[in-house]
Amino acid sequence: MTGGGVTNLLFEKISDYDLNRDSILATLEEILESDHFANAKRLEDFLRFIVMEIVEGRSSHLKSYTIGLEVFKRRIDYDAFNDSIVRTTANRLRKALDAYNYSSAAKDGVRISLQKGSYVPVFHLYNANSDSAALLAPASIPETAPKPPRWIREIRSNGAYALLGLFLLPIALYGGYAAFVANAPAGAQRPILLLDKVVAIGSSRNADELVGFISERLSPALSGYGNVTVMESNDLSRADTLSDTERNDTFALQVTVDGSSSDNTVNWRLTYIGKQRVVGAGRTIGNGADAKTIVAAIASDILGTEGALSVVLSENDNAASTNLKCLARSQRRALFYDDKLQSDSVDCLSQIVANEPDNGLAWALLSLSYNWSSQAASSYGQDPQPFVELQREAAEKADYLAPGTYLTLQARMFTAFNVGRLATFDQVAAKLRQLFTLDPFLKGRIGLTVSRLGRFDEALELAREAQAEADQTGDIFYLPNAYWEFFNADYKQSIEHLYMANAEKYYMVPLFRAAAFGSLGDRKQAMAAWQELQALRPGYERHLDSDFAFKRVRQDYTDKVVNGLRKAGLM
Structure with missing residues (x-):
């Protein structure tokens, strides 16, 4: 087959392709020397900064505030929320990169692009004679000389959706987890999250104390979201055997504390067992951060509204469980003002609760979807009250089946608002903010x-x-x-x-x-x-x-x- 495209690297070894630090830096210089960046010093500085941050393993620094300081030399007290210079320049840079890539369509090699809604550059290995097309996440760049894996958290957006960049490094830990998976519970209606023992790499008193705190608090924090079955490593021997189908809905989480570093960095890595791939990773500085906040940050990054696991399940077209895909997508659609998306969520969730009437997670999400239905009905001049009643009934079922969980509390909160019980709304909102302190989408x-x-x-x-x-x-x-x-x-x-x-x-x-x-x-x-x-x-x-x-x-x-x-x- 012929036609322009980028080599599909999503589920293949990166080492098979000529994509490395040197090739990316060479492409960067070619771009900056092109006519598209002539007399555009601001765009040049912006692009060079974000590419070098990725190459040097600092993608977590790619926030609007940091870019404002480093590229645009803003004062340290500048307001990144109201100062739009970074956002405006990112839009110009995106268009300039698109124009450059279009003008280079006949040439093989690396492509650099910037997804809408993200400051993290994406690298493509482009083959002018190929039809295949997929994105290579920046965290997957191999070095010219092998180095230990970097722990980098990357979130990027595609249109209305915020997408998680997949970590495509070869996974050595799968064999170790295979024995765990073989003993996970059969017939699970939720994804299984295998929580490995938290360990310290290097020894220090602070690191050992942090390991103890995280070990004690992380499992309850994850379970509080109610959208996964959390299994600690010492529970696995008592579980039943997973089928091949259920294996596709199983993930493993490793958390380490780097006691050899001066800041006791806490690293996490999420592995998708069904695909034998690392699909998310992140880091938090241990020193200076409250241990409770560290646990909340890890739980939110994995299971929150735009958490790594939700993103992966919602975008995985090959997932064994269409129910899990519906649940994950419905959780993320809570962010979007789109009538069709909300209608699709109501349809698939209604089917789930018809077949699984004891699925508390589905009832909670259905209540939230009916909340959107009531808002939409009102805006079209229709009576919203039938949807409010459906919303209330679904919230009550969720509260009976899965009380106190992340989505059930949201269902209760928005139901209280719609029926005019504002004191209850405030009480539940306060509880949500207390339990799930670091979910920005909940706050928003x-x-x-x-x-x-x-x-x-x-x-x-x-x-x-x-x-x-x-x-x-x-x-x-x-x-x-x-x-x-x-x-x-x-x-x-x-x-x-x-x-x-x-x-x-x-x-x-x-x-x-x-x-x-x-x-x-x-x-x-x-x-x-x-x-x-x-x-x-x-x-x-x-x-x-x-x-x-x-x-x-x-x-x-x-x-x-x-x-x-x-x-x-x-x-």
Whole structure:
């Protein structure tokens, strides 16, 4: 077969291909010397910095704040949340790389690209005469001289979804875990997470104490999410035998504390047993960090809304269990304002609970999906209450079958909000934040919800934390800022944050843009935004009041939106 493409490296040994540090650096220089980067010093500095950070094993440094300091020489106290220079330049860099790669389509070799929503470069091994196409994660770059594996956590985004870069290094540990897998419980409805013994590499008193704390707290922290069956190594001998099918839904987690390092670095690595591949890894500095925070960070990175395991299961088209794929995708879709995605989640989750009525995780996710259904119904002028009742019933079943877990608590929280029990909403939200302290998407969703009530001090604090921790995958959490600025008559800044939210399918974005432009007297721009709204919600002006009332938006805020639309002649 012929045609342009990149060599598929996803499940093959990297050593079979000519992709290494030298070839990547050579390509970098070719790109920077091309016409696409002529007289573009800022783009050159940006690209050189992010590529060298990957090559030197520092992908965890690729955050907007660090790039602002190192590339754009911002002051150490600069506000990465409100200063958009990194984001704006990243968009320009992405387009320049795309243009360069297109102009080089007839030439074999390494390609460098930047996915939307990420500052982590992606490397392709391109073959002009091949049809195959897959991405090579940057953590997979082999060195010219072999070195120990680097522990690098990489999250990258593709469109609306935040994708986890797969770690494709050869796995030596699989043979050791094969015996564990053979004894895992049969018929499991959730993924199995095999938790190996936490060990220290090198010895120090602080490291040994940290190992003891993590060993004691990590399993309960992981189990608290309720979306996996956690099995510690000493439990495996009492379990039954796994079938080949169940092996495809089994993962193994290794955690080590580097006592030989000055900072007692805590490393974790997640192995997908079914594919015999490392699919996630990360590190946390032990010294100076509260041990409880370290445990919470590991658990969130693996099982949170955009955790490594959820991402892998949701994107694995060859997974043995379609139920697990549905559950993982539904968990991640909680972030997205997309009617079709939410409808698909309701369909597959309804099928699961019909076949597995004791599946508490599925009931919790179904309740959250019905929450979105009620919001959508209200925005279309339909009665949301039938969906609220379904949401409440599903939350009650989840609370009976899987009480106190991550998703059940969210189901209870949003149900309480929709039925007007705001004191219960606050109580459950506080418990969630206490138990799952480092999930930025949870903070962001709570912040978005309380912003409707006008509690902007709380909403903005949560939004800033979510944005900082989620980096570009948390763009949606600019919305509380946009709402606050609109209601405080800072219309230009509100419009900027509405654009920065990257939520084109969420009807509230063009609605607030139309109202903001109307308030500024810019009828042309207001009309353009209004047309975008009408494409998403035809005739929305007829039920704006009822929609805002259902969403518990304060009446004075509703009036301010309506006044902005009236100034533009839209209502």
